[in-house]
Amino acid sequence: xxxxxxxxxxxxxxxxxKIGSVDFDNLIFGNIFTDHMMVCDYVNxxxxxxxxxxxxxxxxxxxxxxxxxxxxxxEGMKAFKDDEDQVWLxxxxxxxxxxxxxxKRLAIPEFPKDMFFEGLETLxxxxxxxxxxxxxxxxxxxxxxxATEPGVSASPSKTYKFMIICSPxxxxxxxxxxxxxxxKFSRAADGGVGYAKAAGNYGAQFYxxxxxxxxxxxQIVWTDANTHEYLEEAGTMNIFFRVGNKLITAPTSxxxxxxxxxxxxxxxxxxxxxxxxxxxxxxxxxVEAAEKGELKEIFGAGTAATINPVKGFxxxxxxxxxxxxxDSYASFFKSKLMAIQYNKTEDKFGWRYAVKER
Amino acid sequence: xxxxxxxxxxxxxxxxxKIGSVDFDNLIFGNIFTDHMMVCDYVNxxxxxxxxxxxxxxxxxxxxxxxxxxxxxxEGMKAFKDDEDQVWLxxxxxxxxxxxxxxKRLAIPEFPKDMFFEGLETLxxxxxxxxxxxxxxxxxxxxxxxATEPGVSASPSKTYKFMIICSPxxxxxxxxxxxxxxxKFSRAADGGVGYAKAAGNYGAQFYxxxxxxxxxxxQIVWTDANTHEYLEEAGTMNIFFRVGNKLITAPTSxxxxxxxxxxxxxxxxxxxxxxxxxxxxxxxxxVEAAEKGELKEIFGAGTAATINPVKGFxxxxxxxxxxxxxDSYASFFKSKLMAIQYNKTEDKFGWRYAVKER
Ligand SMILES: Cc1ncc(COP(=O)(O)O)c(C=O)c1O
Ligand SMILES: Cc1ncc(COP(=O)(O)O)c(C=O)c1O
Numbered sequence: 001x002x003x004x005x006x007x008x009x010x011x012x013x014x015x016x017x018k019i020g021s022v023d024f025d026n027l028i029f030g031n032i033f034t035d036h037m038m039v040c041d042y043v044n045x046x047x048x049x050x051x052x053x054x055x056x057x058x059x060x061x062x063x064x065x066x067x068x069x070x071x072x073x074x075e076g077m078k079a080f081k082d083d084e085d086q087v088w089l090x091x092x093x094x095x096x097x098x099x100x101x102x103x104k105r106l107a108i109p110e111f112p113k114d115m116f117f118e119g120l121e122t123l124x125x126x127x128x129x130x131x132x133x134x135x136x137x138x139x140x141x142x143x144x145x146x147a148t149e150p151g152v153s154a155s156p157s158k159t160y161k162f163m164i165i166c167s168p169x170x171x172x173x174x175x176x177x178x179x180x181x182x183x184k185f186s187r188a189a190d191g192g193v194g195y196a197k198a199a200g201n202y203g204a205q206f207y208x209x210x211x212x213x214x215x216x217x218x219q220i221v222w223t224d225a226n227t228h229e230y231l232e233e234a235g236t237m238n239i240f241f242r243v244g245n246k247l248i249t250a251p252t253s254x255x256x257x258x259x260x261x262x263x264x265x266x267x268x269x270x271x272x273x274x275x276x277x278x279x280x281x282x283x284x285x286x287v288e289a290a291e292k293g294e295l296k297e298i299f300g301a302g303t304a305a306t307i308n309p310v311k312g313f314x315x316x317x318x319x320x321x322x323x324x325x326x327d328s329y330a331s332f333f334k335s336k337l338m339a340i341q342y343n344k345t346e347d348k349f350g351w352r353y354a355v356k357e358r
Numbered sequence: 359x360x361x362x363x364x365x366x367x368x369x370x371x372x373x374x375x376k377i378g379s380v381d382f383d384n385l386i387f388g389n390i391f392t393d394h395m396m397v398c399d400y401v402n403x404x405x406x407x408x409x410x411x412x413x414x415x416x417x418x419x420x421x422x423x424x425x426x427x428x429x430x431x432x433e434g435m436k437a438f439k440d441d442e443d444q445v446w447l448x449x450x451x452x453x454x455x456x457x458x459x460x461x462k463r464l465a466i467p468e469f470p471k472d473m474f475f476e477g478l479e480t481l482x483x484x485x486x487x488x489x490x491x492x493x494x495x496x497x498x499x500x501x502x503x504x505a506t507e508p509g510v511s512a513s514p515s516k517t518y519k520f521m522i523i524c525s526p527x528x529x530x531x532x533x534x535x536x537x538x539x540x541x542k543f544s545r546a547a548d549g550g551v552g553y554a555k556a557a558g559n560y561g562a563q564f565y566x567x568x569x570x571x572x573x574x575x576x577q578i579v580w581t582d583a584n585t586h587e588y589l590e591e592a593g594t595m596n597i598f599f600r601v602g603n604k605l606i607t608a609p610t611s612x613x614x615x616x617x618x619x620x621x622x623x624x625x626x627x628x629x630x631x632x633x634x635x636x637x638x639x640x641x642x643x644x645v646e647a648a649e650k651g652e653l654k655e656i657f658g659a660g661t662a663a664t665i666n667p668v669k670g671f672x673x674x675x676x677x678x679x680x681x682x683x684x685d686s687y688a689s690f691f692k693s694k695l696m697a698i699q700y701n702k703t704e705d706k707f708g709w710r711y712a713v714k715e716r
Pocket of ligand 1 (some may be wrong): 197302303
């Protein structure tokens with residue numbers, strides 16, 4: 001809606017659906033995309049009318065600024081289907097707001113909220129069949145913007161392409177996850193773009209993560225670039241530590257992504273009287289807690305991974321395994337979150353967002 | 359050449375040249391591209407046979423990793439034509455080596471040296487007419503690699519596209535350049551990708567640079583992210599300070615690009631007995647030198663900008679103007695460098711690289 005008038009979204013439907021060829025029981029994360037995508041171009045200083053088109057390739061000049069200067073940001077959200085075939089999003093306004101915070105930091109024009117939701121909901125309705133019922137099934141939604149202006153002078157693009165593409169999803173990690181605490185490499189600088197979902201933040205982690213994998217760790221828990229003494233977050237998840245019965249996580253900052261899952265966990269912890277401390281987390285403190293047997297759990301929190309238990313960690317050449325917990329916080333939060341996401345429980349905090357059929 | 363056998367480069371010539379439509383006297387940096395481009399794909403764990411094709415758009419999946427994770431790096435070089443129509447590159451091996459250092463840090467497979475030079479020289483020969491004679495004219499050469507694999511899981515791409523595109527160039531900056539010393543934002547973290555020509559490093563600077571422009575500064579001189587007490591480099595140039603008759607520049611590190619122009623200036627300074635100190639440069643020291651009238655010059659050094667005098671700087675809300683210098687170091691180094699680049703003088707250090715006609 002714009003000034004009370006429904007937004008016109010031009011829809012070109014795919015001539016045939018690919019859905020029949022998809023093996024929904026054996027999905028690899030982010031590999032297959034639905035039949036449609038949303039596209040909106042920024043030209044002449046304005047976002048133009050958005051459209052929904054059949055999913056397919058795009059054409060760009062080889063000099064398009066996204067290729068040279070990484071002027072690109074994205075979001076990650078999920079849609080869930082309940083037993084009555086109703087489709088739900090989880091706190092999508094938080095993603096939308098972060099989308100524009102990221103855009104601003106990358107000098108990308110902010111995207112209008114009405115277009116975002118109108119386009120997204122039209123798209124989800126068209127591809128509704130791709131959202132499967134059942135715990136663990138979801139549709140991963142990837143809104144993003146790329147700088148399209150041709151030209152290799154290092155300055156902001158004058159044109160952009162906004163898109164939403166969607167991918168049916170099950171689990172993000174296929175096996176057990178162990179992490180290593182960063183000692184040399186780092187993810188973000190103070191005064192940098194760490195808090196934004198800037199494309200360049202991710203590619204920059206691949207090489208250190210490859211090195212970590214060679215040591216048997218699937219992910220790195222980044223530490224502050226300055227001293228490497230404080231634990232911050234992982235590549236695609238915020239990180240929680242359970243010491244005794246206390247939950248600890250780093251505060252957000254300009255280096256750390258303000259995760260939607262993270263803040264939902266904090267709210268749930270407070271609701272269920274789980275003591276939670278949002279403060280700087282010393283590497284030393286966690287290592288000592290592990291040595292004393294007080295470190296009960298580490299888990300990651302993120303849209304793609306949901307709540308991901310961490311089986312062990314490495315630091316300074318030492319490896320630590322974490323014991324199975326009977327009363328695992330990770331399982332507790334995961335089930336609480338999923339109950340809300342799949343409409344199995346009341347929605348006390350107003351986190352569910354219904355995608356109405358149209 | 360590979361094992362002594364000349365590399366086969368498939369060449370598809372453009373049916374017509376665009377060169378007639380180009381106003382070479384009024385070029386805007388990086389806006390116009392020559393008739394051809396080099397393309398090479400990485401598939402099945404190997405760089406395939408490169409080709410030269412007419413310059414034109416490329417097609418990618420919207421889920422291509424470069425759009426989402428900024429897995430992309432580039433280089434910037436220039437070709438110069440002398441009075442005898444001979445085409446020269448300036449220290450291209452240094453760019454090639456840095457290209458692969460950048461690739462490695464971004465988990466991109468390194469590119470073979472023989473393919474790089476064979477392709478580049480074939481391309482330059484085809485587009486030889488685009489390289490104009492005369493001081494200040496050049497062809498800006500942009501080799502780059504982008505991650506092309508479709509899929510939104512945050513992991514390195516399995517496929518890549520290497521390209522070289524070329525743009526006829528005159529000056530990079532069209533007007534006077536004033537800089538501001540960073541106090542809040544930063545460009546790179548210790549242990550990060552600052553030393554690489556990673557795409558994401560550049561887009562991340564656009565927003566702070568826009569803010570600087572509003573204050574009347576064209577560029578930011580980045581300081582260390584940790585304390586903002588030490589001057590590092592600008593967005594596309596290394597920075598030199600002349601205090602009295604002494605030249606000072608920051609050492610390279612994992613935050614600072616190892617600029618080819620920078621190291622050439624250092625070598626020339628040594629040759630011409632200009633005292634040069636490569637060491638950490640305190641903001642305070644430069645501000646005090648300016649206040650005492652001892653700061654004679656600031657200039658930037660980079661391929662695109664060559665040697666760029668800085669007319670003034672800002673710090674902590676104060677603005678400083680730099681006096682005109684009769685015996686300007688900036689002019690001195692610029693003319694020395696250009697004399698080598700345009701084959702007007704002997705090439706004592708072996709920096710010139712002849713692009714043979716074929
Ligand atoms: C760097 C980073 N940290 C944390 C998260 C988790 O954030 P959210 O819970 O909003 O998905 C993500 C993924 O979005 C991320 O990319
Ligand atoms: C960040 C940065 N610093 C410095 C430079 C200057 O390096 P060079 O002299 O090799 O062009 C460049 C440009 O290449 C750059 O991008």
